[in-house]
Amino acid sequence: MPKINVNSTKQDVLAAVAQNGLALQYASETLKDDREVVLAAVAENGWALEYASETLKNDREVVLAAVAQNRWALQYASETLKNDREVVLAAVAKNGWALEYASETLKNDRDFLLAAVAENGWALEYASETLKNDRDFLLAAVAENGLALEYASETLKNDRDFLLAAVAKNGWALQYASETLKNDRDVVLAAVAQTGLALEYASETLKNDRDFLLAAVAENGLALVYASETLKNDREVVLAAVAQNRWALEYASETLKDDRDFLLAAVAKNGLALQYASETLKDDREVVLAAVAENGLALQYASETLKDDELLQKVQKLQEEVNPAAFLALNPLKNKLKQETNSERKKAAEIMIYAMEDAIVEYYKGKDTNKFNQDVAQAISTALPVLEQQTGWKKVIDAVVNAVMNFICPKIAEQSQGKSTYRSFFFANPNPAAKEIEDVEQNISKNL
Structure with a gap:
């Protein structure tokens, strides 16, 4: 940090804050009240607003410049500007959590909060309890970010239509649903379609439902990770998962990873599934050949012996050139x-x-x-x-x-x-x- 002190000239302080806005803390009180100096400081680092004079913490242009650089700078603004819609929205647009520092008046203003959550769904955390139970208001929040559901009322977390809208935007939102809706096939499928790992939050009943799992892995193969151990050993379920996403084989049972016929079927669908085969099958020439024929990159997962196999190398060269x-x-x-x-x-x-x-x-x-x-x-x-x-x-x-x-x-x-x-x-x-x-x-x- 540039070395300045209370005796430094305005020119020296301007040069210092241009390099590091936080150098403002070492300037004289006079220069902390100098608009040109403070604007230069907050433009470089919004946190510098903490060291500005009370007068400049109440200056709209200075505070807007600070929150434009760093949304958290809002906490150092005057109480008057924490109640200023334009200033607070500028901060919230960068990060919804900045709403924490807004005035209580704005946190209870429905129109303002709708504008805030439209900018960033995380702003919902600091909304009033009344607004957290307002369905239209909450839909605006989850439309921007499904995880905003965390801050909704328990009533809305049990609202089926509302949950469908939330998980369609962000599958992780399923974790905040009611236990009843975590057992709702349509809601969970919508979540899994958005992100396969959302199945973690489904009911144990659905995780053990074979027909449901087949539908889930068809949407996202990675859903297999949270299937029951029984279904991770189900050939049809795992093959369906691998067909949708080759990485899903990682979550199959060890029995299937060492099942030669199953692996031949799996690598025929996606050669890179060889990565998760047992060491024995990675040294099986027929299995590796089937994998490399489907995707030349699969050779990297073969045993050291087979990586030098002349035929396998020729088959690999038939694949399009890639840069490992x-x-x-x-x-x-x-x-x-x-x-x-x-x-x-x-x-x-x-x-x-x-x-x-x-x-x-x-x-x-x-x-x-x-x-x-x-x-x-x-x-x-x-x-x-x-x-x-x-x-x-x-x-x-x-x-x-x-x-x-x-x-x-x-x-x-x-x-x-x-x-x-x-x-x-x-x-x-x-x-x-x-x-x-x-x-x-x-x-x-x-x-x-």
Whole structure:
């Protein structure tokens, strides 16, 4: 942080806050009341509003500039501006939780809250209890973010139509449904269709219902993870799951993973399912051949002996050329996943990584860069409501997306001469700390 003190000149303080807005705390009281100095400070770091004079904490332009840079700056605004619709909406638009610092008057203003939740569903947490039981108001919230259901009244959590709208937007919302609706086939299927792992919150009755599970895995193969142990050993259920999503085989019973006939059927549907076969079957030439014939990338999961098999290598070459480095570039995400302790973030990250791997495979099938960008954006946006709670994920995802793009479009990457041509646009702050990015990229290089 630039070194300044109460005796520093205005020019020195302006230079300091331009580099780090928080340097304002060391300026003189006179300069903390200087509009030009404070505007420069909050433009660089919204938190600097904490150190502004009381007069400037009541200045709309200063506070708007602060919350535009950092939504949490609203907590340092004057009580008058915490009751200002434009100022509070500017903060809430960036993060619904900023509504915590709004005036009680605004928290009870239905029209204002509708505008707030339209900007960000998380704002519902700080709405009045009356509004949390207002059906139209709540529908506006869950339309923006299904997880806003957490803050709804118990009455609405037991409203079937309301729940269907919520889980269609975000399958994770099922966890906040009433026990009755967690046993409702239509509600749970709608949730599973949005995200397979939502089956975790279904009733035990549905998790043990074979017909229901067949319908669930047809919507999303990953739903198999929360099926009963009996159904994880059901050939038809598991094959249906693998047909929808190759990664579903991971959740099959160990018996099926070592069943030769079953694995032959599974890899015929999706060669990459070989990844979850038993070690014995990864060394079975016929099984591996069937897998590689369906997808050349499956050879990476074969035994060390079969990886050198001449016929298998020839079959693999018949597949479209791919760059394995694009898959290795995802390793920092997988390493981050291993370190994650929060169960909800782990599930969201797993789904995101699976979707990114699918996006890479699909790209090499059709070489459609626009579709690849859309698929990756969809993978991230689905997990973002959960992962954005922990900033470490944002930085790793940002670096990995750009590393993958270097392999997908190497010619354009070369033209950038090492610059971040593909700096990820998925987050509010698209430029994570340079040191952290350097560490991640070094990690990627070691894996290549």
